[in-house]
Amino acid sequence: MDNRETIYADYQATTPVDPRVLTKMAPCWGKSFGNPHSIDHVLGWRADEAVREAAASVAALIGADGDEVIFTSGATEANNLALFGLARRAPANRRRILVSAIEHKCVLAAARALSEREGFTVETIGVDRDGFIDFGALEKRLDGDVLLLSVMAVNNEVGTIQDIPRIAELLAPHGILFHCDAAQAPCAMEMGDLATHTDLISLSGHKMYGPQGIGALYIRRDLKASIEPLIYGGGQQDGLRSGTVPMPLCVGMATAAQIIADEKAVEERTRVARQRDTFIHLLQSGNSPVTINGTVGDRRHPGNANICFDGFDAQDILGVLQPRLAASTGAACASGIPEPSHVLRALGLTTTQSAASIRFSFGRFTSPEDIQNAARLVGEALATLSVETASQAEYR
Numbered sequence: 001m002d003n004r005e006t007i008y009a010d011y012q013a014t015t016p017v018d019p020r021v022l023t024k025m026a027p028c029w030g031k032s033f034g035n036p037h038s039i040d041h042v043l044g045w046r047a048d049e050a051v052r053e054a055a056a057s058v059a060a061l062i063g064a065d066g067d068e069v070i071f072t073s074g075a076t077e078a079n080n081l082a083l084f085g086l087a088r089r090a091p092a093n094r095r096r097i098l099v100s101a102i103e104h105k106c107v108l109a110a111a112r113a114l115s116e117r118e119g120f121t122v123e124t125i126g127v128d129r130d131g132f133i134d135f136g137a138l139e140k141r142l143d144g145d146v147l148l149l150s151v152m153a154v155n156n157e158v159g160t161i162q163d164i165p166r167i168a169e170l171l172a173p174h175g176i177l178f179h180c181d182a183a184q185a186p187c188a189m190e191m192g193d194l195a196t197h198t199d200l201i202s203l204s205g206h207k208m209y210g211p212q213g214i215g216a217l218y219i220r221r222d223l224k225a226s227i228e229p230l231i232y233g234g235g236q237q238d239g240l241r242s243g244t245v246p247m248p249l250c251v252g253m254a255t256a257a258q259i260i261a262d263e264k265a266v267e268e269r270t271r272v273a274r275q276r277d278t279f280i281h282l283l284q285s286g287n288s289p290v291t292i293n294g295t296v297g298d299r300r301h302p303g304n305a306n307i308c309f310d311g312f313d314a315q316d317i318l319g320v321l322q323p324r325l326a327a328s329t330g331a332a333c334a335s336g337i338p339e340p341s342h343v344l345r346a347l348g349l350t351t352t353q354s355a356a357s358i359r360f361s362f363g364r365f366t367s368p369e370d371i372q373n374a375a376r377l378v379g380e381a382l383a384t385l386s387v388e389t390a391s392q393a394e395y396r
Contacts, residue, residue, distance in 0.1 A: 005323070005324070006323055006324060006325065006326050007324065007325045007326065007370050007373055007374050007377070008326050008365075008366075008370075009325060009326060009327045009360045009361060009362060009366075009370075009374055010326045010327055010328050010359075010360075010361055011187070011303050011361040011362055011363035011364075011366075012156055012157075012159075012184060012207070012301070012303070012304060012330070012359065012361035013328055013361070014206045014207070014212065015187070015206060015207060015208060015209045015210075015363055015364070016209065016363075016364075016365055017206075017209060017210065017211055017252070018209040018210075018255075018256060018259060018364070020255060020259060021209060021210055021211070021252050021255045021256050021259070022252075024251055024252065024255040025211070025248050025249075025251055025252045025255070028050070028247055028248035028251050029248055032046060032047070032050070033047075034046055034047035034247070035047060035244060035247075036048040036050070036051045036244075036245050036247050037234065037236055037244060037245070047247045050247055050250070050251055051071075051245050051247050051250050052066060053066075053254065054071075054247075054250040054251050054253065054254035055067070055069040055071070055216075055250070055254075056254075057254035057255075057257050057258050058203065058216050058253060058254055058257050059195075059218065060257070060258075060261065061186065061191055061192075061203075061257040061260070061261050062182070062191050062192070062194040062195045062201055062203075062218060063191075063192050063193045063194060063195045063196055064195040064201075064218050065221070067221065068195070068218055068219055068220065068221050069216050069217070069218055070216060070217045070218075070219060070237050070238070070240050070241050071214065071215070071216050071237065071241070071245050071246075071249075071250055071253075072214075072215045072216060072217055072241060073213060073214065073215060074204050074205070074206075074212075074213065074214065074215035075104075075106075075181060075183040075202045075203060075204035075207070075215045076104075076106040076215075077215060077217075077230070078202035078203065078204075078215050078216060078217035079104065079106050079107050079110060079150075079179075079181055079202045080106065080110050080230060081217050081227070081229075081230050081240075081241070082150070082179045082200045082202060082217055082219075083097070083107065083110040083111060083114065083148070083150065083179065084110060084113075084114065084228070084230060085226075085227035085228050085229065085230065085240075086147060086148055086177060086179075086200075086223075086226060086227060086228075087114050087118060087120060087147065087148075088118070088228035089226050089227065089228045090147045091147075093144070093145060094144075094145055094146065094147035095119065095120050095121055095145060095147065096120070096121045096122075096123065096141075096143075096145050096146045096147060097111055097114060097115075097120050097121070097122045097123070097146070097147055097148050097149075097150070098122075098123050098124075098125055098138070098141055098146060098148070098149040098150070098176075099111050099122065099123075099124055099125070099149070099150045099151075100124070100125050100126075100127060100133055100150070100151045100152070101124050101125065101126050101127055101342070101346040102127055102131060102152070102155055102157070102158075102160075102342070102343045102346050102347075103150060103151070103152055103181065104152060104156055104181055104183070105342075107150050107152070107181060108342070111150070120147075123141055125137055125138050125141065125149075125151075126346065127160075127346055127347065128347075129347050129348050130160060130294055130295035130347070131155055131158050131159075131160030131294050131295060131343070131346075131347055132160060132162065132163075132295070132299075133151060133162055133163075133167065135166070135170070138167070138170060139170060142170060142171065142174050142176065143174060144174055144175065146174060146176045147176070147177060148176065148177045148178075148179055149167070149171055149176055149177070149178055149179070150179040150180075150181065151164075151167055151178075151179075151180060151181075152180065152181040152182070152183075152184070153180050153181070153182040153184070153185040153188075153189065153191075153194070154182070154184035154185045154188045154189065154301050155184070155294075155301075155343065156183070156184050156330065156343075157306060157330040157341060157343040157344065157359055158293050158294030158295075158300075158304065158306045158343060158344070158347065158359075159184075159188065159294060159295075159300045159301030159303075159304030159306065159361075160294055160295055160299065160300060160301075161185075161188060161189055161298075161299045161300060161301065164180060164194065164197050164198065165197050167197075168197035168198065177199045177200070177223070178197070178198045178199050178200070179198070179199065179200040179201075179202070180194065180198045180200070180201050180202070181202045182194060182201050182202060182203055183202060183203060183204040183207045183215075184207055184301060186203075186207065186208035186257070186260045186261075187207065187208060187260065187269070187272075187301070187302070187303065187363060188269070188301040188302060188303075188304075190265075190266075191261075192261070195218055195220070198218075199219075199220045199223055200217060200218060200219055200220070200223070201217070201218040202215065202216075202217055202218075203215055203216045203217075203218070203253075205249065205252060205253035205256060208253075208256045208257065208260050209256045209259065209260065209363075209364060210249075210252045210253040210255070210256030210257070211248075211249050211252040211253065213246070213249055214246060214249035214250060214252065214253045215253075216253070219240070224238060224240065227240055229241060229242065231243060268364060269302045270302070272302045272303045272362055272363060272364070272366065273302035273303070275362055275366055275368065275371050276302060276303055276304065276305050276360075276362050278368075278371050279305060279360065279362070279371045279374060279375050280292065280305055280307070282371070282372070282375035282376075282379075283307070283375055283378060283379070286375070286379045288309065288378070288379060288382055289309055289310040289311055289312070290307055290308075290309065291307065291308040291310060291353075292305070292306070292307060292308075293306040293307065293308055293344060293347065293349065293357055294306055294347065301361070303361045303362040303363050303366075304359065304360075304361050305359070305360040305361070305362075306330070306344075306357060306358070306359045306360075307357060307358055307359075307360065308349070308353050308356050308357045309356050309357070309358065309382065310353070310356060311356070312356050312382065312385060313355055313356060314329045314355060314356055314357055314358045315329065315355075316385055317358060317378070317381050317382065317385065318358065320381040320384055320385060321377055321378070321381050324377055325374055325377045325378070327358050327359065327360045327361075328358070328359055329341070329357065329358060329359065330343070330357075330359035340354045340355065341354045341357070344357055360374070
C-alpha cells in the first residue's frame with residue numbers, strides 16, 4: 001500500500017515509526033533474535049539484557065526505574081491491568097473508583113465492568129468546556145473509601161493537558177492511588193517527573209514514533225504486591241504479565257522514548273504547535289465555519305486541532321477528502337460504528353456539534369507544504385459539500 005499521496009493528519013491515532021527506531025530494531029529480527037527468558041544460553045542472556053535496557057529507557061522517560069516497568073501489548077492492556085489489577089486486591093474498605101468523564105474508552109469500559117461485575121462504585125468526575133478536571137467536583141468525592149483515581153495526562157481527542165501535580169496533591173491526604181493514562185503525553189509535554197506524582201502510568205509505543213503492539217505500565221515499586229495479574233503463565237515480568245516479552249518491540253519502544261526525551265523535544269513541540277496554528281489560521285481566513293473544541297495555548301497537545309465545522313457532517317467531509325487527507329472524528333467505537341464523542345459531549349457540545357467535529361493531528365514528519373495543502377483540501381471539501389447541499393435544496 002502506497003501512502004505517499006496521502007497527507008497524514010492523524011498522529012494521535014498512531015505515529016509513523018521513526019527510521020531511527022527501525023534501524024535499532026532491525027538486528028533483533030535476525031542475529032539477535034533470542035528469547036529473553038531462555039536462561040541457559042548466551043542468546044537468551046543477550047535478549048534479556050536488551051529488554052532490561054529497554055525497560056530502563058522507558059522508565060527514564062517518566063522519571064522511574066527499569067524494574068518498575070511492565071511491558072504490555074499496548075496502553076489498553078496497561079490501563080486494564082492498572083484498574084483490574086488494583087481492584088481485585090483492594091482492601092475491603094476501599095470500594096470506590098473515580099474516573100474523569102473524558103478518559104479513553106478502555107478506561108471507562110474497565111471501570112464499568114468493575115462496577116457491574118465486581119461490585120465497585122464508580123463515579124465520574126466532570127470537566128469544563130476546555131476539558132480540564134472540575135477540581136471542585138473532584139474534592140467533594142475524595143474520601144478514605146476511594147481506591148483509585150484515573151485521569152489521563154493528555155486527552156486523545158481535544159489534547160487538553162491536565163495539571164497532574166495539583167491532582168496528586170489533592171489525593172495524597174486520603175491515601176488514594178493515582179493512575180495516569182499517559183499514552184498521548186510523550187509528544188505533548190515534559191514527562192521527566194511524572195512518576196513522582198503518580199502511582200501507575202500507562203504508555204504506548206505507537207503514540208511516540210515506536211512500533212505498534214507494545215506498551216508499558218509503570219507500577220510504583222512498593223505497589224507490585226497489590227496488583228492481581230490479568231495473564232497467568234510462566235511468571236515473566238515479576239509474575240505480573242506472563243508470556244514471552246517481545247524483545248524487538250521493547251527495543252523499538254525504548255529507542256522511541258530516548259529520541260522523544262532528548263534535548264530537541266521542546267524544539268519539536270514548538271515547531272509542531274506553530275504548524276497546527278498555521279493550519280487553523282488558514283481555515284479561519286478562508287471564511288470556513290470553524291470553531292476550536294477545547295483549550296488553546298500551552299496546555300493543549302501541540303499537534304491537536306479538534307475543529308467543529310458548523311452546518312456540516314464530519315463523516316461527509318472526511319469522505320470527500322479521501323484518499324488525499326487522513327484525519328479522524330476521534331469518536332468511533334471499537335466496532336467502527338460512528339457514535340457521538342463522549343469527550344465532546346462532556347465538554348458541553350451538542351450531538352450535532354459533535355457530529356460536525358474532526359480531529360486533525362500533526363507531528364514530527366509534518367511539513368509546511370502538508371499544512372498548506374491540508375488546509376486547501378479542507379476548504380475545497382467544504383465548498384464541494386456546500387454546492388451539493390445547495391443543489392439538493394434546489395431539486396426539492
